[in-house]
Each structure stands twice: as C-alpha cells, then as structure tokens.
Amino acid sequence: MKSLICTSCGASEFIKRDGYQECAYCGVKYKLEVNTKGTFMEDEIATLLQKCKLEPHNARKYANLILDIDPGNKEAMRYL
Known part of the structure; x- marks a missing residue:
C-alpha cells in the first residue's frame, strides 16, 4: 500500500x-x-492558492509548489 506524503x-x-x-x-x-x-x-492547488492569500510572506514558496504541479498556472504566477 502506498502511503501519502504531503507535497507541501x-x-x-x-x-x-x-x-x-x-x-x-x-x-x-x-x-x-x-x-x-x-x-x-x-x-x-486550491489549498496552496488559499495559503498564498492568507500567508503573503510565504506566497512565493506556495506559488512555486503550485507551479511544480501545474507549470502553466497563471494565478500562481501572480505571486512570484
């Protein structure tokens, strides 16, 4: 059985x-x-975008995690 690992x-x-x-x-x-x-x-992705909004001091970190999953995510690019 494969265990779940948090990507964040x-x-x-x-x-x-x-x-x-x-x-x-x-x-x-x-x-x-x-x-x-x-x-x-x-x-x-939705959870990480929410974290970008709630934690602006960490937004760049969360945006990069989103872009690892979805490189074309325009909303995440706004936080870079």
Missing part, C-alpha cells in the same frame, strides 16, 4: 476530517479519493 512539507502523518486527509503539520487538505488523480491535484 514532506510529512506523512494525516488526520481524517470531513472527507479529507489533512496534513498534521501544515494543514494542506487532500481528498480521501486519491484514486482520482486529477481531483487530488486540483484540491492541492
């Missing part, structure tokens, strides 16, 4: 909440349906 902080501990797995360290949420890779990535 590298942690492998998660808490199950409301249909999501939430990273115990940084709070990034992942849908429990990891078989649907497209949905998984879309949720991760």
Whole structure:
C-alpha cells in the first residue's frame, strides 16, 4: 500500500476530517479519493492558492509548489 506524503512539507502523518486527509503539520487538505488523480491535484492547488492569500510572506514558496504541479498556472504566477 502506498502511503501519502504531503507535497507541501514532506510529512506523512494525516488526520481524517470531513472527507479529507489533512496534513498534521501544515494543514494542506487532500481528498480521501486519491484514486482520482486529477481531483487530488486540483484540491492541492486550491489549498496552496488559499495559503498564498492568507500567508503573503510565504506566497512565493506556495506559488512555486503550485507551479511544480501545474507549470502553466497563471494565478500562481501572480505571486512570484
């Protein structure tokens, strides 16, 4: 069985909440349906974009993580 690794902080501990797995360290949420890779990535990108807005001092870091997943993401490019 493949374990989930947080792409934001590298942690492998998660808490199950409301249909999501939430990273115990940084709070990034992942849908429990990891078989649907497209949905998984879309949720991760949405979470990271939200972090860009809430933590402007770390926005560049989160934007780069988004661009690792989706190199053409125009919204993430605004935070560079």
